[in-house]
Amino acid sequence: MTVLVAHASRAAAAWRDSGLSFRLAAIAGLVLLTVAALAPWLAPFDPDQQTLLARLSPPAGFEGAKAGHWLGTDELGRDILSRGLHALRITLGIGMAGASLGMLLGLTLGLFAGLKGGVVDDLVAGAIDIQIALPFTLLALLAVAIFGGDLMVLIIVLGIAGWETFARVVRGEVMKLRGQPFIEAALAAGASPWRIATRHLLPNLVSPLVVMFALSFSQIVLLESTLSFLGLGVRPPTATLGSMVGQGRDYMPSAPWLVIVPSLLVLLVTLVVQLLGDSLRDRTDIRLRQR
């Protein structure tokens, strides 16, 4: 209980000294998360339910709008608002899971390479170079062809696509930190490699990790859109923000809302994550926090 209170008061303090952009981003982020989590209850229609009689009806307020379909319907008469909410849910999930997977993989390998050096480092550095050289879409195509367009497969593919950024930065940071006297001081005190990695290196890596996580999250949201756009993503009729844009592009001249709604959501999600990442980075840096 006391721990909870302490956390609450720290959160309150964080709120007090944060800037306007952080507050707006935090509110927007919370709203997005809640809306995504509650999508099945909030959505007025089943997202996959087709109403062919109400095809391509514009959003409320425009000429020819159908009552109940606030953001209009798509070419199969599915409710855009309902699809958008469900798509947001899946897209956020994919981004979160993919970025976490990439971070875990990249952090482990980067730490290992930076600490061990020698052959291990050469191997990891080589793997990073190969990953950079590999066209990602090709990799994704291959994975989808072999394992099928399952949601899990997609998350793993997206996570793997992001590991290299984490590994590269972590490896560089670790090599820089390894030369610092405080690491040498820990060595001289008899600290084990595990202790040095978890107690001395990891806390000093939090700031870059937060920034990279935010970047990676946005990147994965966009990548998923690209893959869905190419038809490699989540199978229809399940909606993701990317697939909605992809399928809506044929109707862009006559029914632009099919594309505008999911595009705006992608924009909002990536923007909020970036803003939160930036302010979190500043907050996690102890030296900036309290002078």
Place this chain on the structure above:
Amino acid sequence: MSAPLLEVSDLHVRFGDNEAVKGLDFTLHRNETLALVGESGSGKSATALALLRLIEREGGTITRGRIRLFDEKPHDLTRLSDRQMQAIRGRLVSMVFQEPMTALNPTMTVGRQLTEVLERHASLTRRELRRQAVAALERVQVPRAAERLGQYPHELSGGQRQRVMIAMALATGPRLLIADEPSTALDVTTQAEILALLRRLQAETEMGVLFITHDLGVVAEMADRVLVLKAGRQIESAPARALFTAPQAPYTRRLLDAAPRLGGGSPTPPATSPLLEVSDLVTAYPGRRAHPFAARQPVRAVDGVSLQIGRGETLGLVGESGCGKSSLARSILRLAPIQSGSIRLEGRDVSQLHGRHLLPMRRAAQMIFQDPFASLNPRLPAWKLVTEPALIHGLVSERERRDLAVTLLSEVTLDSAHLDRYPHQFSGGQRQRLCIARALSVRPRLIIADEPVSALDVSIARQVTELLQDIQQRHGLSLLFITHDMAVVERISHRLAVMLGGRIVETGPTAEVLTSPQHDYTRKLIDAVPHTEIPRRVSTAVSPPERYAGAWV
């Protein structure tokens, strides 16, 4: 005294809410050297930057006062526009910085940087530029000047880089030279050369020199007049001789007392059994390849060193930077790769041990590093920092850590109210105390201190040195004290070892080595220590009876 060159009156400088300089008045004449002396945070660098009006770049403002510079006509530097200031900087006033490596552009050759300065103030042909650049380097006694023009800053030694900086500053014949700790980053021997060079150049050009330093030894060598600063205020202003013989302000007296100087006497070596015996130690790092397919030529940083430290004894190790002192320290603690030789700690050879087997040795021997800030993990609070070694060696449980931290902090005279602070919230001296507390946490037999006070202000350095000495005596520890400062070593070490080029060239009881140095290099080191002419009565240095009377002042 000739006409005044610079007249500063009622100067106030402010950084945000913090007033760095609070009303400073001084006059500097031609061919005169005025030393601004003070510890870090005293406002001496802020004053220098204000004079060049570079203070705005650092986020400060001149809030009040006048800075008058007399050329043909007087300029009030506080009133000039940025454009007018540009014309004054370099032409009338130049500056030499503390760290020549960062003050020079690493991607430009020395020649290019020099000619850039020359070009800015006069239009010359390429050939003439080159001729002048060579002349400028020769003037600061850089050997083979013409060759140096094509080199990059990293290819030069620290002393040569500082010479290049001085050449650049003087290339356009300024009336006033501001030297901000120009010799602090250099070895004692190099420092003596640079100071001599500055004195000679001043005699040639009759320029006024504003010399900023924290080192009273350097002041005694250089200054005609001294201005002592503390927390942005002028504490005392006097001719150098008067200040050293009869300091008025108590603060000045404290500074003078803290200034390390030779002749204070050293403790006599105790007769004990050896704790650490190092013999024929060689440490080599992989060096460069002669060509891409050649084997790497190992660079021997430590080249066959043998030494002994008795129980309860302090061995001072002196030598210039790059002589292998730090490599030796790191090798003894098995932090650097040993090639051959043996290290016996309490009779046990630790040179071949690895991994877990090193743990007993890691407990018995601790290290204190030069830069206390870098050697403390910025993400850990004080109580965790100081108790970590004890936790690693299982001397405390996670729950007892805070209690141990309280004891340790009081041991190094830190307030236990600061337990939860992070390293950046401590001052330099406090950080070094934390490092000492951390070393003490495992109750070691041997402490290796690698330049532990070089990064600190004189009075703080004095306190930290005394603390170390006190702890050494109280716990009967053995101490390997590494430094480049002969005066510090004299005060605390029983025996002395002089290192040059990876070897120990001379060793013996401190008093003996200092009074009758055998090796040329030792003699050079002793001569290079700036002489502060302070009468003995001012000195209140602790002189326990076992110390012999100093032979030199």
